[in-house]
Amino acid sequence: MLNFNPGPSQLYFTVEQHMKKAFKEGIPSLSHRSKVFEKIYQQATENLKTLLDLPNGYEIYYLASATEIWERILQNLVENNSTHLVNGAFSKRFYETALDLNKKPTLLKVEDGHGFDNQTIANDTELVAITQNETSTGASLPIEFINKLAENNSDALMVVDAVSSMPYPQFNYDKIDSVFFSVQKGFGLPAGLGVWIVNEKCLAKAEYLLSKGISTGSYHSLKSLRTHGLKNQTPETPNVLSLYLLARVTTDMLERGITNIRRETEYKATLLYHLLHRHPLMKSFVKEKQFQSKTVIVADCGENVNKISEALLEKGIKPGAGYGAYKSNHLRFANFPTHSKEQFELLVDTLEALV
Amino acid sequence: MLNFNPGPSQLYFTVEQHMKKAFKEGIPSLSHRSKVFEKIYQQATENLKTLLDLPNGYEIYYLASATEIWERILQNLVENNSTHLVNGAFSKRFYETALDLNKKPTLLKVEDGHGFDNQTIANDTELVAITQNETSTGASLPIEFINKLAENNSDALMVVDAVSSMPYPQFNYDKIDSVFFSVQKGFGLPAGLGVWIVNEKCLAKAEYLLSKGISTGSYHSLKSLRTHGLKNQTPETPNVLSLYLLARVTTDMLERGITNIRRETEYKATLLYHLLHRHPLMKSFVKEKQFQSKTVIVADCGENVNKISEALLEKGIKPGAGYGAYKSNHLRFANFPTHSKEQFELLVDTLEALV
Numbered sequence: 001m002l003n004f005n006p007g008p009s010q011l012y013f014t015v016e017q018h019m020k021k022a023f024k025e026g027i028p029s030l031s032h033r034s035k036v037f038e039k040i041y042q043q044a045t046e047n048l049k050t051l052l053d054l055p056n057g058y059e060i061y062y063l064a065s066a067t068e069i070w071e072r073i074l075q076n077l078v079e080n081n082s083t084h085l086v087n088g089a090f091s092k093r094f095y096e097t098a099l100d101l102n103k104k105p106t107l108l109k110v111e112d113g114h115g116f117d118n119q120t121i122a123n124d125t126e127l128v129a130i131t132q133n134e135t136s137t138g139a140s141l142p143i144e145f146i147n148k149l150a151e152n153n154s155d156a157l158m159v160v161d162a163v164s165s166m167p168y169p170q171f172n173y174d175k176i177d178s179v180f181f182s183v184q185k186g187f188g189l190p191a192g193l194g195v196w197i198v199n200e201k202c203l204a205k206a207e208y209l210l211s212k213g214i215s216t217g218s219y220h221s222l223k224s225l226r227t228h229g230l231k232n233q234t235p236e237t238p239n240v241l242s243l244y245l246l247a248r249v250t251t252d253m254l255e256r257g258i259t260n261i262r263r264e265t266e267y268k269a270t271l272l273y274h275l276l277h278r279h280p281l282m283k284s285f286v287k288e289k290q291f292q293s294k295t296v297i298v299a300d301c302g303e304n305v306n307k308i309s310e311a312l313l314e315k316g317i318k319p320g321a322g323y324g325a326y327k328s329n330h331l332r333f334a335n336f337p338t339h340s341k342e343q344f345e346l347l348v349d350t351l352e353a354l355v
Numbered sequence: 356m357l358n359f360n361p362g363p364s365q366l367y368f369t370v371e372q373h374m375k376k377a378f379k380e381g382i383p384s385l386s387h388r389s390k391v392f393e394k395i396y397q398q399a400t401e402n403l404k405t406l407l408d409l410p411n412g413y414e415i416y417y418l419a420s421a422t423e424i425w426e427r428i429l430q431n432l433v434e435n436n437s438t439h440l441v442n443g444a445f446s447k448r449f450y451e452t453a454l455d456l457n458k459k460p461t462l463l464k465v466e467d468g469h470g471f472d473n474q475t476i477a478n479d480t481e482l483v484a485i486t487q488n489e490t491s492t493g494a495s496l497p498i499e500f501i502n503k504l505a506e507n508n509s510d511a512l513m514v515v516d517a518v519s520s521m522p523y524p525q526f527n528y529d530k531i532d533s534v535f536f537s538v539q540k541g542f543g544l545p546a547g548l549g550v551w552i553v554n555e556k557c558l559a560k561a562e563y564l565l566s567k568g569i570s571t572g573s574y575h576s577l578k579s580l581r582t583h584g585l586k587n588q589t590p591e592t593p594n595v596l597s598l599y600l601l602a603r604v605t606t607d608m609l610e611r612g613i614t615n616i617r618r619e620t621e622y623k624a625t626l627l628y629h630l631l632h633r634h635p636l637m638k639s640f641v642k643e644k645q646f647q648s649k650t651v652i653v654a655d656c657g658e659n660v661n662k663i664s665e666a667l668l669e670k671g672i673k674p675g676a677g678y679g680a681y682k683s684n685h686l687r688f689a690n691f692p693t694h695s696k697e698q699f700e701l702l703v704d705t706l707e708a709l710v
Contacts, residue, residue, distance in 0.1 A: 001381070008384050008592065016378055023371055026356070029363050064419030064547075067591035071573045100573035184592060190383035192419075192547050192594030208594035218426045218455035236422035237363065237539060239547030239594055 002343055005320040006135050006164055006296045006334040012188030013338055015206075018222055018248040019241075027244045034110065037240065038232035040247050045232070047250035051075040051258055052166075055173050061225040062234055062243060066163045066182040068220070072196065072241040073127075073178065076206040076222045077157055077213060080104050082127040085119060086111050088134035094161060095129070099154055111299075112138045115291035116145065118152075118227045126205075127157040133165035135185075137287050138298030138332065143171060150175035157201060165295045166195075167258060167337070168265050177201050186295060187253075188338040193242040198222065232292035253337060268335050268344040269294040275348050279309060280355055285330060297333045298322075305329055308354060315350045357698055360675040361490050361519055361651045361689040362480040366541045367543025368693055373603040374596075379571045382599045392595060393587035395602050400587070402605035402697060407521075407611055409552065410528050416580040416590055417598060418549040421518045421537040423575070425452040427551065428482070428533065430563040434532055434569060435459050439480040440474060440496075441491035443467050446678055449516060450484070468492045471500065473507075481560075488520035489677035490540075493687065494641050498526060505530035512556060520650045521550075522613060522692070523620050526692030532556050538601055548597040553577065568683040585626035608692060623690050623699040624649040630703050635710055636663060640685060643698075652688045653677075660684055661710060670705045 003010035022028065030037055045060045054060075063069055074082060074097055083106040083273075084095035098105035108119050121128060129150065133140045150158045158176040162169060166181040173179075178198045184191035206222035216222065219235040228235045253261060273292060276284045278298055285298040301308050305328060312319050322330025333347065358365035377383065385392055400415045409415075418424055429437060429452055438461040440448035453460035463474050467489075476483060483504065505513045513531040517524055521536040532555045536684045539546035541543075561577035571577065574590040583590045608616060628647060631639045631654055640653040656663050662675070663686060667674050677685025688702065 003381075003384055005386060008386060008595065011383055015383070019374065019378070023364075023374070028370070029358055029368055030361070030544070031360060031363060047356070064423070065591040067574045071575075074573075097573040100570060100576065102570040103570070177468045182592065190594075190596045191387070191592045192597065213457070215457045217456060218429075218452040219422045220426075221455065236420040237537065238420070239545075239597075240363065241545045242547065242594075266441070326443070 001316055001318050002346070003318045004333045004339070004347065005318060006185065006332050007182075008184040008191045009188055009334050009336055010338050011190070012249045012252070014235075014252050015189060015245060018245055019083060022241060024246055028241055030240050032234060032237050032240055039077060040244050041232040041234070041242075044243055044247040044250060047247060047254060048195070051250055051253055058173060058197055058199050059203070059226065059229060061196045061198070061229055062238060063196055063220060064192065064239070066161070066180055068193045069180040069194045070094050072217060072222070073129075073159055073180075073221055074098050074101050074103055075204055076209065076216045077159070077178070078103050079209055079212070080129050081106060081125050082129055083108060083121050083125040083156070084129045085131070086110075086132065087114055087116070087137070087139050089090060089136035090134055090161065090163070091129075091131035093132065100307070109132070113139050113286045115141060117349060120158070121147070121153050123154050123155070125153070127159055128153055129159050129161070131161040131343065132169060133162060134294060135164040135296050136326075137285060138293045138296045139167065139291050140293035140295075142290050143169065144189045147172050147175045157205060163336075165293070167253065168262060169294050170262070180184050183242060185334070186336045187249055188336060189242060189245050189249060192239045192288065193246065240304055264341060265294050265335055265337070268339065268341060271299050271348050272333060272335070274349055279351065282331070282351070295335050297335055299331045299333065300329060301331055302329055305331060311354050312347075312350060315346070317347055317350060324337055357644070357672045357701070358687045359673060359702065361575070361687050361696070363535075363539040363546045364543055364546070364619035364689050364691055365377055365693050366539075367607070369604060369607050370543060370545075370600060371710060373600055377596060377599050383596055385591060387592050387595055391641070394596075395599050396587040396589070399602040399605060401463070402609060402683065403550070406605055406608055408525075408547050413528060413552055413554050414558070414581065414584060416551045416553070416584055417593060418551055420465060421516070421535055421549045424535040424549045424551045424698045425449050426456065427572060427575055427577070428484070428514055428535075429453050429456050429458055431449045431564065432514070432533070432557055433482050434564055434567070436461060436480050437484055438463060438476050438511070439481040439484045440471055441465075442469055442471070442492070442494050443486065443573065444491035445518070445697060446484075449486065468494050469492060470496060470643060474504070476511070478510070480508070480511050482514055483508055484514050484516070485515040487524060488517060488648050490519040490651050491681075492640060493648045493651045494646050495520065495648035495650075497645050498524065502527050502530045505544065512560060519689075521650070522608065523617060523650050525617070538597060538690070541546050541691045542601065542604055543691060544597060544600050544604060547594045548601065579668060588593050593639065595682050600704045618685070619696060620649050620690055620692070623694065623696060624652060626699055626703050627652050627688060630706055637686070637706070650690050652690055654686045654688065655684060657684055657687055660686060663706070667702075667705060673707060674703055
């Protein structure tokens, strides 16, 4: 079955082989305090830094999920106010996490599937949280928008949720302070690992909160992550197997070349959006081209969801269901590095034949 | 290589087969909002309830690690004061987690490798935290001690860290309110999942803290775990593969029978302690028999650590290193359900031949 669910996604095509090798090498029983583990940690980190072209001064930490990272960001980087640009279910949950932690977040909301214009953000906000790619609706914020937002709010930390777009976006990292994602989307790994990128401003903010006597959490405080990270270790016994697979798959992606991955992503997205533009039974849920995600493409199928779904399943193609309330009229299609051009062509041909 | 490291431990002997099957069944890409996932969740939970003989009113939640569970316990079950019985590195870290979270914990400390007498615990303590099995030193607290401690402090929540002893101990669950462990020890699974058992008193305490406006965390608050757990789901995208393996391995353990597992554990422990008692080069680090762990057996080898280690490695046997400062004079031997009687006999014979 060809799986277009946006996450947990179809595995990167090399994962099963790597898992076999992992068992041969004893990785599932590997001590997280061993030299071999430290090498895996270091490899994953160096690969990600190269793949994403991270500048010096950016550190990478490994947590259990992007959901956990929402919480750690708010604990470690916010004393009182964070401002959240919300245009879907996941950006909204990031905002709600701040409420759960008794922070005083500000909500800037537009309709689902829409982007933002020039938002006015209060001067005293400590952190601006944006969801660069809304997995729930397929709305994506352009890099230029993020850069401008950062320039207009240079006193605030700029934090970007790129859960379902990485490694596609080419961020200007000098404009943003933190990015995070989980491995079961674009990296095509089994779920159970979140990746958190922070710069020195984030580390300094966490130190500042601690100096004021504010708790920033325990084992996964930035301070603790950093202390262990300097030794290529995690504070707790982590998902060693997943970190191993991340090191292996990022090695594969580096060999393939990030430029190729990005070019293919764009080709495949263009194919599907062109089809949606002319298809009588379905259209892109996100209307404005500049906000149409390249990596999670959401089709508004109205009453035709079941008809389209069944036709796809008959050909061995599994679409992602619409998110939440959109289950009855949306279908979602992940466009990740594991999805080949041929697979997208088959998807488009099958949808085309439906007319 | 026969692996006696106390964790991440040697895999339960069925894990590799289950992993192969998981890939065939598409588990690594399985949506955590699917019916198939809910069935896996339910199976793992029902198996654990049967295996551990949990009474009604006890719920099981899945988190990322036992280290995370330390934090969640203190966030959800303590407003101000927890009392920690500390006799090694891990019970100490549980105590330090309370400090990190700005609680006001009380420390009751004895020397490493020792147990506790009748400890006087302040009347106003909200929670008594004990580490039933100190992975760092092989000191274990007898069930009768735990029961008495609970009876003498019935107003406090009794919380038991059983990370490296489960599923061996036969707790009197009516005496304790919460137990937790991680899967990479006695269950022989790859690391990346912590299991948290709580009763209704715990759920009520978390509700009480929330009603006072105290944050109990976000996605992994007891309230959120419970809301999702009732649907056999987790709040976040979890380590699906690990939960699948837990469901499978607990099925295997139920077929084998918990009574058999316990009896074999005792047989193997007796073998090794008898040897340590008479061996000229090594002795049990824990002196008092009542505090000698059945599942993590720690040998004080003095200056003979390297000599003993090398002799074992030559025979394909990997001992666990001493913990922390004990690296230079201890060796640790896990005695988990995956370690067969024959493997323990080989270990003991090899050590015996060393004289």
